[in-house]
Amino acid sequence: MTTRVPAVEGWFTLDEGGAPALLGSRCASCGTFAFPAEATYCRNPDCDGQEFETVALSRRGKIWSYTDARYKPPPPYVPAEPYVPFCLAAVELAAEKLVVMGQVVGGVTVDDLNVGDEVELVVDTLYAEGDSDYLVWKWQPLSADRRS
């Protein structure tokens, strides 16, 4: 039986109900968000904040820019064999006022993407090893009919 394991601990939820989210931090003093989460000192140079709440970041955002990886990235990336190119997107989260990188789900090419397109966060297999699927967050383009 395959077990689902996050490829990195504590960066995102594995919400089995179908609404996974990135886990960031929010400074209790100035409200600044950080991803991955900040736990020591706030990165805002004008803030002395040392207390943070862990927050689920917005699950939807707009593509700031995108590209793809036509050639196999070097280790420690664990590529599928045979290698299948994938897309990456940097996505603006309006509420947090930050941009987050992520792979785009498989089956999408750059021809399917545009700056400004809306995407939604999903959790998907990054690579499989032994009996484990190692999971990571990815961006899923919202088709026109799913945009509310």
Add this chain to the structure above:
Amino acid sequence: MPGDKRIAVLGAGMHPWGKWGRPFVEYGLAAARDALTDAGLTWRDIQFVSGADTIRNGYPGFVAGATFAQALGWTGARVSSCYAACASGAAAIGNARAQILAGLCDVALVVGADTTPKGFFAPVGGGDRKDDPDWLRFHLLGATNPTYFALYARRRMDRFGATEEDFAQVKVKNARHGLANPYARYRGEVSVEEVLASPMVADPLRLLEICATSDGGAALVLSSMDFARRHAGGADPAVTINAVSTVTPSFPNTVIEMPNFSTDSAVAFSSEWESGAGFRPSITSAAYAEAGIGPEDLDLAEVYDLSAALELDWYEDIGLCSEGEAEKLLRDGVTSLGGRVPVNPSGGLSCFGEAIPAQAIAQVCECVWQLRGTAHGHQVEGARVAVTANQGLFGHGSSVILSR
């Protein structure tokens, strides 16, 4: 003059860029000896050695200053070794300048050299390093350096209507510039068609538009203005360094940068979110302020064209034109040899590839030869003021302003 923060450039030297596969120390030594000869000084005259580190060549690379000093023969000279990613060379120049301006030494040698592996740069060091963003971006995203360059390029196309042909034209220009440069690795004309026929690596960037990794070495002999005048029988030095900017970004940095997973959050600075000027424009503006000049005073610029598209971003970031006007500047020939402000007359990274710790020093060497009027075959006629600009991983800015 009071408050004069200039230092003199007495000598410049380089080992040709290539994929030679020999120890990096050889390239550094060759460059250092050329720079000393160029300066009319001997190794024993050097009081301070400033090394730019390489992190892909074992321990000697981490202590590059001492490695070069030992290879030249111990003299007791004082030493520093520093790493600032792509900006390491400028950081080493900055360290030497600080020693000179503080009066702690009169004359310093700056050296950087690298031997690089084939293909994409991968994170340095083995094992699982889940607290290292540079390791994690490869592991979790498969995000190589060209991934980030491509995000900027696509953004440029979307915001300003840049085309694939514009990017190809940057490569065509730089290939032409580098034809006669004896230190360049790639010396051959390419056509727009050839660039556009090269394989796509990270859409919209193609193989011929992405900087290669190279071996190479570069060195400078720098001194106080007083030492330079004494050395030249009272004459002012031919070329001076008037500013060295080694700034970091300002929070919130709203442009995604290597090796980060996200930008800073701008919620506490709502006005910054819309503009998103990012880090690069601040790098040269700090240098202009220090030198007391502006971009209108420039005769040439050497900028870090990690990709052909990024060179266009630099035109705006260093103040040659407003946002969105870089393509016009290129098409009008303003940045070509013979134009008003040639950019990368050396051929740039396009013709060199990147030898990380040597590259920012090489940019300065090129400016020195341009200002002396000895950049044969790629000379910017009558050049008096030059700027270099570059940005390293994890927020290292670098810009050097030189004049004659």
